[in-house]
Amino acid sequence: xxxxxxxxxxxxxxxxxxxxxGCAMRMEMGAPPRLDRLAQLTPQVSTKNDVLxxxxxxxxxxxxxxxxSFKQQRVWLYEYNVSEGKSIQxxxxxxxxxxxxxxxxxxxxxxxxxKEYQGGKGK
Numbered sequence: 001x002x003x004x005x006x007x008x009x010x011x012x013x014x015x016x017x018x019x020x021x022g023c024a025m026r027m028e029m030g031a032p033p034r035l036d037r038l039a040q041l042t043p044q045v046s047t048k049n050d051v052l053x054x055x056x057x058x059x060x061x062x063x064x065x066x067x068x069s070f071k072q073q074r075v076w077l078y079e080y081n082v083s084e085g086k087s088i089q090x091x092x093x094x095x096x097x098x099x100x101x102x103x104x105x106x107x108x109x110x111x112x113x114x115k116e117y118q119g120g121k122g123k
Contacts, residue, residue, distance in 0.1 A: 025084070025085070026082070026083070026084045027081075027082070027083045027084075028080070028081070028082050029079070029080070029081040029082075030059050030078070030079045030080040030081060031056070031078075031080055032080045032091060033055065033078040033079070033080060033091055033092075033093035033107065034054070034055050034056065035093065035107065037054040037055055038054070038055075038105060040054045041054055041102050041105075042102070043101075043102060043103055043104050044098070044101050044102070044103065045101070045102070046101065046102035047100055047101060047102065048097065048100050048102070050102065051076065051095055051102055055078060055093075055095065056078075058076035058077055058078050058095070059077055059078060059079050060076070060077035060079075061074070061075070061076055061077070062074075062075045062077065063075060064094070064096070071098075073096045073097060073098060073103060074096070074097040075094050075095065075096055075097070076094070076095040076097070077092065077093070077094060077095075078092070078093040078094075078095070079091065079092045079093070080092075088110070089110050090108070090109065090110050091107070091108070091109045091110075092107060092108045092109075093105060093106075093107040094106045094107070
């Protein structure tokens, strides 16, 4: 075999392998939020420790002021992202606190996850 053809064959094999890995690569970040456990929490009664017991450790912390007339609130972020090729599935849960008391939540999901959470009834 000629030296040039060996390197050409090696390059083609590497490119094919890289192409196959790109198609089959799956990445997950975080853990699915435990939305079913939100019913255990009571606004203005449950504490941060109650939220930790029900939902586990958040992926992030921050603050939010959703309307200028509202006071700024502490926020815990729970998120789960799955990417496979060009497809990305995202689920985010924001938990709000007023002082040390649980004050409610807001969650978001992409269309695929929304259908799963609604039992396949999403549009």
